[in-house]
Amino acid sequence: MTLRGLYAITDSQLLAGRFLSHVEAALEGGVCLLQYRDKSDDAARRLREAEALLRLCERYGTQLLINDDAELAARLGVGVHLGQTDGPLTPARALLGRQAIIGSTCHASLELAQQAASEGASYVAFGRFFNSVTKPGAPAANVDLMEQARAQVKLPIAVIGGITLDNAAPLVAHGADLLAVIHGLFGADSAQEVTRRARAFNALFVS
Numbered sequence: 001m002t003l004r005g006l007y008a009i010t011d012s013q014l015l016a017g018r019f020l021s022h023v024e025a026a027l028e029g030g031v032c033l034l035q036y037r038d039k040s041d042d043a044a045r046r047l048r049e050a051e052a053l054l055r056l057c058e059r060y061g062t063q064l065l066i067n068d069d070a071e072l073a074a075r076l077g078v079g080v081h082l083g084q085t086d087g088p089l090t091p092a093r094a095l096l097g098r099q100a101i102i103g104s105t106c107h108a109s110l111e112l113a114q115q116a117a118s119e120g121a122s123y124v125a126f127g128r129f130f131n132s133v134t135k136p137g138a139p140a141a142n143v144d145l146m147e148q149a150r151a152q153v154k155l156p157i158a159v160i161g162g163i164t165l166d167n168a169a170p171l172v173a174h175g176a177d178l179l180a181v182i183h184g185l186f187g188a189d190s191a192q193e194v195t196r197r198a199r200a201f202n203a204l205f206v207s
């Protein structure tokens with residue numbers, strides 16, 4: 001499967017009251033990967049919401065990943081995104097199997113990306129590239145990193161952090177495969193605007 005295009009990530013606060021309608025609107029516009037990101041410890045709600053997202057993803061042919069939680073990913077038979085403090089990659093790969101998509105946060109570090117590749121990651125994620133409303137304190141990354149990453153890491157590259165339609169094009173031009181976006185996609189006031197933004201993010205990959 002080619003990992004290239006929009007990588008939509010949910011945010012439980014931002015999507016409160018419009019969770020499934022905004023996610024479906026994004027899928028309508030085209031989403032390569034969808035990540036369920038919920039930082040609460042409400043296990044029952046997390047399971048319910050992740051199951052609902054999986055049903056939607058199956059209808060639209062989109063791959064679902066769970067943020068942080070390899071056990072929940074295994075329960076649903078989907079992928080997982082792991083940060084540097086979310087547990088090691090190797091056991092997650094063993095748990096989820098060879099086909100599962102597993103992503104790894106690498107901040108601005110080529111060393112972390114090489115390690116993730118050697119431990120079986122499916123893609124590496126660099127960020128934060130811009131000011132992020134969602135995660136203002138995330139370590140900063142710079143576009144100069146992309147060229148070295150392309151040369152040294154033979155995996156799809158996801159970029160994240162404050163990405164909007166106004167600033168995303170240079171990241172794609174520098175070799176990003178996946179634009180991972182929360183606020184720049186789901187911060188829209190209407191479902192129609194979410195769909196329009198999703199289409200416009202994907203259009204950046206058509207050369």
Ligand SMILES: Cc1ncc(COP(=O)(O)OP(=O)(O)O)c(N)n1
Nearest residue numbers: 067081082083084105125158160180
């Ligand atoms: C695609 C993608 N890239 C990076 C992250 C951040 O992961 P992490 O550092 O574990 O931070 P949290 O998202 O868990 O707060 C991500 N989720 N997705």
Ligand SMILES: Cc1nc(C(=O)O)sc1CCOP(=O)(O)O
Nearest residue numbers: 127128132134138161162182183
């Ligand atoms: C979850 C996350 N991780 C980041 C990192 O740099 O690792 S930045 C970030 C927030 C992404 O949301 P938005 O598109 O609203 O900025």
Ligand SMILES: [Mg+2]
Nearest residue numbers: 068082083086
């Ligand atoms: Mg995490």
